[in-house]
Amino acid sequence: MNESKDENKNTNNNEKLVIRIDARERALREQNARLEAAEEKGIEKGIEQGIEQGIEQGKISEKKEIAKNAKSIGLSCEQIIKLTGLSKEEIESL
DSSP states (O other), X not given: OHHHHXXXXXXXXXXXXXXXXXXXXXXXXXXXXXXXXXXXXXXHHHHHHHHHHHHHHHHHHHHHHHHHXXXXXXXXXXXXXXXXXXXXXXXXXX
16 A cells, blocks of 8 residues: 555656656747747848948948049039038048
């Protein structure tokens, strides 16, 4: 009779352990899914920021190219500032 109670107790303990393990595994899978989603979102945000920075750098490069061309045809620094929005120092450094 005692053996039967011990077996039942062990079975109950094993079932509880299996339930706890399953719950822990489920929690880890959910956490992993959240981390993967956050990583993907971070990558997307980084790509967006990189594109924005590239566009901005392209605009600056274009302004500098226009300023060089304007200088080469003899426009004044003040005219080039109005034309490009670049500072006097930026224009003089070209």
